[in-house]
Amino acid sequence: MNTTPHLQELDCTYLLHPFTNHQDMHREGTHIIRSGSGCFVIDEQGKTLLDGMAGLWCVNVGYGRKELVEAVYQQMLELPYYCSFLNSTTEPTILLAQRLAGLAPARLNHTMFNSSGSESNETALKIIRGYYHLTGRPEKTKILTRRFSYHGVTLATTSMTGLVGNTAPFGLPLAGYIHVPGPHAYGVDSDLDPVAFGQWCLEETARIIEMEDPRTIAAFFVEPIQGAGGVIVPPEGYLKSLRELCRQYDILFVADEVITGFGRVGDWFASNLWELDPDLLTMAKGLTSGYLPLGATMVSDEIAEVLEQGTLFAHGYTYSGHPTPCACALANLDLMSAENLIPRVRTDIGPYFQAKLLRYKDHPAVGEVRGGYGLIGALDLLPKGGKAALDPKAPLGAKAARLLREEGLIVRGIRDAIAFSPPLIITMAEVDQLFAAVDRMLERLLPAS
Numbered sequence: 215m216n217t218t219p220h221l222q223e224l225d226c227t228y229l230l231h232p233f234t235n236h237q238d239m240h241r242e243g244t245h246i247i248r249s250g251s252g253c254f255v256i257d258e259q260g261k262t263l264l265d266g267m268a269g270l271w272c273v274n275v276g277y278g279r280k281e282l283v284e285a286v287y288q289q290m291l292e293l294p295y296y297c298s299f300l301n302s303t304t305e306p307t308i309l310l311a312q313r314l315a316g317l318a319p320a321r322l323n324h325t326m327f328n329s330s331g332s333e334s335n336e337t338a339l340k341i342i343r344g345y346y347h348l349t350g351r352p353e354k355t356k357i358l359t360r361r362f363s364y365h366g367v368t369l370a371t372t373s374m375t376g377l378v379g380n381t382a383p384f385g386l387p388l389a390g391y392i393h394v395p396g397p398h399a400y401g402v403d404s405d406l407d408p409v410a411f412g413q414w415c416l417e418e419t420a421r422i423i424e425m426e427d428p429r430t431i432a433a434f435f436v437e438p439i440q441g442a443g444g445v446i447v448p449p450e451g452y453l454k455s456l457r458e459l460c461r462q463y464d465i466l467f468v469a470d471e472v473i474t475g476f477g478r479v480g481d482w483f484a485s486n487l488w489e490l491d492p493d494l495l496t497m498a499k500g501l502t503s504g505y506l507p508l509g510a511t512m513v514s515d516e517i518a519e520v521l522e523q524g525t526l527f528a529h530g531y532t533y534s535g536h537p538t539p540c541a542c543a544l545a546n547l548d549l550m551s552a553e554n555l556i557p558r559v560r561t562d563i564g565p566y567f568q569a570k571l572l573r574y575k576d577h578p579a580v581g582e583v584r585g586g587y588g589l590i591g592a593l594d595l596l597p598k599g600g601k602a603a604l605d606p607k608a609p610l611g612a613k614a615a616r617l618l619r620e621e622g623l624i625v626r627g628i629r630d631a632i633a634f635s636p637p638l639i640i641t642m643a644e645v646d647q648l649f650a651a652v653d654r655m656l657e658r659l660l661p662a663s
């Protein structure tokens with residue numbers, strides 16, 4: 215019989231977890247999730263938890279959606295796998311590529327499929343290198359990203375990631391991966407207000423581009439909202455100017471929409487909402503609502519034309535365009551459309567969630583509220599002594615997330631912040647439940663009196 219202690223023991227003995235301090239986990243015991251329905255998961259102890267993170271920013275349509283399960287089952291009966299190498303592929307793969315072309319910004323009509331966000335960014339990097347080789351500019355190899363960005367875990371996508379905790383343990387970034395400031399005034403203790411700091415970031419970015427020589431810079435990868443880095447929402451005007459800067463210096467602009475895609479900000483893509491007109495766009499997570507692994511790299515017509523005129527494009531995974539996750543994605547997109555989830559996030563539940571989040575603006579335990587769009591946000595927490603009393607060795611985010619789990623809510627602790635990214639089907643009553651748990655947690659973190 216697999217009792218919880220038995221499973222925990224097996225886990226400690228056999229399983230290596232991603233992004234986990236194993237000593238802490240072995241001491242505290244693994245948290246095993248058994249089932250899910252709607253916005254809730256139930257753990258091994260039978261405790262019901264409101265999933266304020268939609269898994270890892272991905273279960274957009276919520277748990278237990280039979281439409282997705284049925285589509286996967288039918289596809290597996292019909293054809294569980296076939297590859298898209300050489301001249302073969304499958305029907306769901308083609309139909310999903312067509313569907314994405316209708317949802318993405320106008321110039322993006324061509325898709326290469328992968329199995330994750332990391333692979334989608336890695337594919338983008340290879341496509342970009344291939345593109346410049348084919349157009350006679352092989353010296354354009356450098357990649358720009360921003361501090362606090364998160365782009366994945368392969369050697370190259372870790373190198374793009376602007377979080378020292380992710381790069382330093384592996385002796386990364388690789389050469390040619392250049393990090394410019396991210397628009398997070400609060401995070402770097404700048405005295406400038408967010409808009410002025412965004413302007414400074416743009417000036418600094420232009421300076422770095424000049425210093426590195428734009429003729430050697432291939433692309434700039436940008437998360438429209440920097441999720442894993444702490445839900446950093448771009449200040450007014452910043453993204454548009456960054457996009458323009460790339461155009462001015464002939465640098466490809468890549469929107470990493472692994473988190474922001476598929477309704478999270480109240481549009482199919484943040485690139486649509488903010489008219490970013492990217493040259494490439496990468497996605498994963500919400501594409502299948504996390505039910506099966508699937509990522510995609512979309513490229514502009516111009517890039518696709520160049521690639522298609524080249525000889526063999528020697529890139530792709532065994533599972534690129536796997537029919538089963540593609541069928542799952544089609545069912546997921548059908549469901550999102552049928553339930554009007556995106557308009558709902560834009561005009562109804564999103565504004566409700568954001569209004570509730572903003573109430574913490576003047577709370578003594580909150581240093582900064584980050585949000586404003588859709589169903590994503592963060593609260594940067596403070597101890598009694600204020601910002602000066604923060605201790606990097608005992609970040610408040612992890613502590614708050616632990617307390618919140620006791621209060622029946624799952625959030626993500628990021629440094630001193632807690633992040634929220636609930637399923638897009640969340641109701642107003644569930645949003646109220648979420649913030650009631652936050653209120654109780656704040657009371658425990660920073661007792662009144």
Ligand SMILES: Cc1ncc(COP(=O)(O)O)c(C=O)c1O
Nearest residue numbers: 330331332364365366437472473
């Ligand atoms: C913006 C962004 N890009 C890329 C990735 C990597 O995706 P994956 O974990 O599926 O490899 C993530 C994961 O959280 C992400 O948030």
